[in-house]
Amino acid sequence: MEKGESYVQYGVLSQQGAIEALTKLNGSLHWKENCKILDVGCGPGNVTYDYILPKLPRSTKEIIGIDISPDYIKYAELHYGKHPIFAYKLMDIVNGDVPNEYEQHFDYVVSFLCFQQFSNHKAAFEKIKRMLKSGGEMLCYFPTSTKSTELFTFLAKQQKWNQYLCNYEMHCSPYKDSVDVESDVRRFLTDMQFKIVFFNYEERHYEFMDKNLPSAVRAIAYESLKIPEDMYQQFQADAIKAFRDLNVMKFNENNEGYYDCFYKLVTFHIIKQP
DSSP states (O other), X not given: OOHHHHXXXXXXXXXXXXXXXXXXXXXXXXXXXXXXXXXXXXXXXHHIIIIIGGGSOTTOOEEEEEESOHHHHHHHHHHHTTSTTEEEEEOOTTTSOOOXXXXXXXXXXXXXXXXXXXXXXXHHHHHHXXXXXXXXXXXXXXXXXXXXXXXXXXXXXXXXXXXXXXXXXXXXXXXXXXXXXXXXXXXXXHHXXXXXXXXXXXXXXXXXXXXXXHHHHHHHHTTTSOOOGGGHHHHHHHHHHHHHXXXXXXXXXXXXXXXXXXXXXXXXXXXXXX
């Protein structure tokens, strides 16, 4: 199964997250007519197409999806690229260059379940500021701590994987060890000269199904850790075993294995100050 197809099939959290985030933001958000939108970390494109597009004005001019994964961009172009207002571009929001045509181009930036995957939020937000028009708005939703951080820490201690995981913290949220997430994120956004219109912080729980573990390992590790293709099967096996060793599996009424996962979540709506 291709990476994009796998994400669409098993990415229930991303779909539920988009619905919840848009519901939370509904009170503060009023989409502008003729708007142009940038989707940062668009993945395979299904979340924006299925959950954001139906809420937009019919006059919306453009939705550009960017992602660091060639597989995701390929999937998005194939399945949604024929829509007249959609386009997709391979771009690294941390280390990539901002195309000239994107400078002060967008009315909105949206990003759901992306910013937990890298630590250098300052570089990403500096690029986002450059791409937003004056008074442009950003809608964002991401967990500040995840099970993958615990998994990477465990595997990094193994000699076999240390060379691939020695810089794993680059692929983790900068708030993973924060004792006051809300204050730290608010302070960062203010320091970046954004006006906070809406902010929500909460501690959440979900049941992660054991059957989805192989796909989750691939989604988390394949791109960011750059495991060689000929070693991936062994990495996947070791990562799955490590996850099962680190967590207690429970069983639901259908005798399906699952894990209790707890995480801290932030949702916010901010505006670029003139």
